[in-house]
Amino acid sequence: LEQPDWHCKIDEGSAGLVASCWSPDGRHILNTTEFHLRITVWSLCTKSVSYIKYPKACQQGIAFTKDGRYMAVAERRDCKDFISIFVCSDWQLLRHFDTETQDLFGIEWAPNGCVLAVWDTCLEYKILLYSLDGRLLSTYQAYEWSLGIKSIAWSPSSQFLAIGSYDEKVRILNHVTWKKITEFEHPATIANTKTIVYKEVEKSPSVETERLSFPPTRALASSLFSTQSKYDVSQVPVSLQYIKPVADRANPKMGIGMLAFSPDNCFLATKNDNIPNAVWIWDIQKLKLFVVLEQLCAVQSFQWDPRQPRLAVCTGNSKVYLWSPAGCVAVQVPLEGDFQIVSLSWHTSGDSMALLSKDNFCMCYLEREEV
Template sequence: MEFTDAYKQTGPCCFSPNSRYLAVAVDYRLVIRDVVSLKVIQLYSCVDKISYIEWALDSEYILCGLHKRPVVQAWSLTQPEWTCKIDEGPAGIAYARWSPDSRHILTTSEFQVRLTVWSLLNTACVHVQWPKHASKGVSFTQDGKFAAVCTRRDCKDYINLLSCHTWEIMGTFAVDTIDLAGIEWSPDDISIVIWDSLLEYKVLIYSPDGRCLFKYQAYESGLGVKTVAWSPCGQFLAVGSFDQILRALNHLTWKTFAEFTHVTTIRSPCNAVVFKEVDEPLQLDMSELYLSDNFLHNIQGNCP
């Protein structure tokens, strides 16, 4: 195993989506290195210490979040002189993310007062009031044309569907949750899965027009859903629960067809192979090293 030289790092680091660049935060500086040679490609200076970084999907832009100041700064690799600074003022910025087209930045204010979409093309901005979460609760379709945003008002959870072209709200519908925890578009973009908080076991499948296609509840007592994930083909939905069981649902009938239990202790016999890397000094055995007679004869024959 080979290692490169050590480079200074005081904050987050992140590979670009195209795997060509590595962004490293060093205090208030953002260093962009080439992955192969580790040479510095670009060096940017922010107004304060960098708290988090995120690449755009096209790997041409990168944003930096500054927690000490409610500011987000964005930079361009192809246009080093181009800069962008987003300041929400007293509302603050709790989280920032890129849109699928890599030309819009979505920021969520402190206390989830509003979600703002900032355009890098014409400096326009669009507001969505009362987002449910700061760093989650937003899901995009695979083609990047629509976004589903979880909101909450009057003690009720709602789903807002936005067009990623104009960022206008295409529709809004209420969902049957007590405290909506997450949302995810299906890979085929024809359904949306949402799940309730861990205090209420409830997984709901909705169509984009607001119809509830199926409601799944494995049990009533105990902590509920821990995580939910679609299969890449969109035919299966995996639901991980706090009872340490993963349940797989079919997208046609939404019925459970498989259950997998995550045991806390692996008991023999089992086929698990565990490797441990041991750091030991290199020891060479020199006792069996010797010079052959032919080697000594050749040396004597070549002497003048």
């Protein structure tokens, strides 16, 4: 940003490239070569290069601590899984240890950087918790002989670990004993009268006949064919749309596919892939279901505002849905053309977010109320 003309091109040559990411300090780029032969660490300041061998091809094989001091890398060598922990300042190896996994699938640091969660392939429900020096602190296994873990999320305080699995349940572990303190089920019928169910409804905007012109202006044409969304509070019991997965296909759409804690540790948002149009928001203080958002389209992504308990949801259309304890609202993104939002990401300030479609992205700025 200080030198707008500065640019850099990195060429891995014949090794190829399958993944790339920034280091937390923004001064290094980590490239994973084809066939996961190695990870190349490129320094943008000194132009030096470091190599990390045997990275494992898995869903989440690299994890940085929140403070950016350490990096954990999942490795596979001699038909066994290993974890290597590196110091990010000089990329020196700090610890190297094997894991008690059949086929390691992902790793995730606790926000305090003291515990590393390691989970096994979906064919086996198994999560292992390691300390920074490589000691196995605990192992948790909810059941056997069925599809296991699909997603995990640490609470910002590192006190809770939420584990979503293919049996449509979320289990919450505590950080003292690493035992389950509760589990959240995701039934197709919401019967509890204390749960608020917001249902998205659409209506076509009314256009005054005096404003009609031929040919219609571009803005008028887009408004004629667009629909406005709002939320109604449904009376319980409410039956949600439940999709039975196709049993003979790989990667069945079932189980808890998304999990996220609010920044104040008060709420947990979840999505059950069997009920793709719903977002479940749980009260962590009471350990009960608080709110369900029932959308018209399948939920593509959601993310909490990093500054306050405000959840942004997108469903593959041109709207962003925002929920907070005060209520929820649907916001139409003012863009020309068909901008279908499939993913979103908040800025750390909470004042803006990046909205991504298949081919484009845009920045969305939220107005702040003047105090």
